[in-house]
Amino acid sequence: MTWLADHWLDVLGWGGSALLVYSLLQASVLRLRVLNAIACVILIVFNAVLEVWPMVGMNAVLVAINLWFIARLLRDRHDETVYEVLEVAPNDEYLRHTLRIHGADILKFNPAFVHDPSDEQDAFLVQKGDETVGVVLLRKEGGTADVLLDYVTPRYRDFSPGEFVWRKSGLLASRGIRQVVTPPGMVGAYYDRLGFQPRGDRWVLKVPGAA
Numbered sequence: 001m002t003w004l005a006d007h008w009l010d011v012l013g014w015g016g017s018a019l020l021v022y023s024l025l026q027a028s029v030l031r032l033r034v035l036n037a038i039a040c041v042i043l044i045v046f047n048a049v050l051e052v053w054p055m056v057g058m059n060a061v062l063v064a065i066n067l068w069f070i071a072r073l074l075r076d077r078h079d080e081t082v083y084e085v086l087e088v089a090p091n092d093e094y095l096r097h098t099l100r101i102h103g104a105d106i107l108k109f110n111p112a113f114v115h116d117p118s119d120e121q122d123a124f125l126v127q128k129g130d131e132t133v134g135v136v137l138l139r140k141e142g143g144t145a146d147v148l149l150d151y152v153t154p155r156y157r158d159f160s161p162g163e164f165v166w167r168k169s170g171l172l173a174s175r176g177i178r179q180v181v182t183p184p185g186m187v188g189a190y191y192d193r194l195g196f197q198p199r200g201d202r203w204v205l206k207v208p209g210a211a
Helices: 001-022 031-052 053-076 093-103 103-108 162-169 169-173 188-194
Strands: 084-088 122-128 131-141 144-152 179-181 198-201 202-206
Touching: 001 031, 031 053, 084 144, 093 103, 093 131, 103 144, 122 162, 162 169, 162 188, 169 179, 188 202
Parallel strands: 144 179
Antiparallel strands: 084 122, 122 131, 131 144, 179 202, 198 202
16 A cells, blocks of 8 residues: 555556557447546646646647537437438348448357348338448348347447337338247347337337337
């Protein structure tokens, strides 16, 4: 404790610098901004104690920039004007390309997933501008659509862009889908906010407007 009391300023400076570097390694854009803002606050305190005012000013500006981006990210996360759902064929070449690019990451969360266009009847890409941020694949049997894949790219892992497929009830109802059923063991923190109801180890969405 004596050493820490004598060297707390060094610890603060090195800790803030380490956190700043660590923030730049984050794949998630929201996590990057949050950690970067915290690191800048720590460095403001460090530089203020040393009275290095140019560094205090620079880090204060960086905190303001990070907070602005964080506020915009949180504001846009449920905004249908920011995200767009594109329907594609299950054998669409761009869909295949997206699944290949993110194949290793997909298998981390869906180890049993195999892309089989003959087994998939509805495929959707969730876009933010020209960037693909999510993929949803469904298999329809009667009025029930089983979720084969609901994937989010690492940059948007703190968001749930797949929700825009579920929220566009007309998109599903027009296909005669009356309910959507997730695979066993899906994490409910995402689905319970969108009207899905637990059924054993699955989640079920009753589609509004379906015949």
